[in-house]
Amino acid sequence: MRYVVTDDFVAVHGWTPDKTARALIGPLARVGVVVQRARGFGPGGFQAPALTADVLRMKNAEVVRIVKHVLEGQPPPGPID
Secondary structure, eight states: OOEEEEEHHHHTTTHHHHHHHHHHHHHTTTTTOEEEEEOSSSOEEOOTTOOOOHHHHHHHHHHHHHHHHHHOOOOSSSOOO
16 A cells, blocks of 8 residues: 655645655554655555455545645644554
8 A cells, every 4th residue: 555645736735745755654654554755747645456445445534534634734643653
């Protein structure tokens, strides 16, 4: 499972792509997601092609919640291991 940070995704939030990728590494690692920084524009976000549809939906909701908290400058939800 991975979360791809592209140039077009972060432009919407006002963060640089590199800053966003660095900020997401720790919180997403706690839930087993690797952060990748992709140069240019294209498909970004959560990617997990091997998951079933139901598991993908649940995991995506968790990842989106974490990313939202990080971009808003809040601590990630849930316990810190």
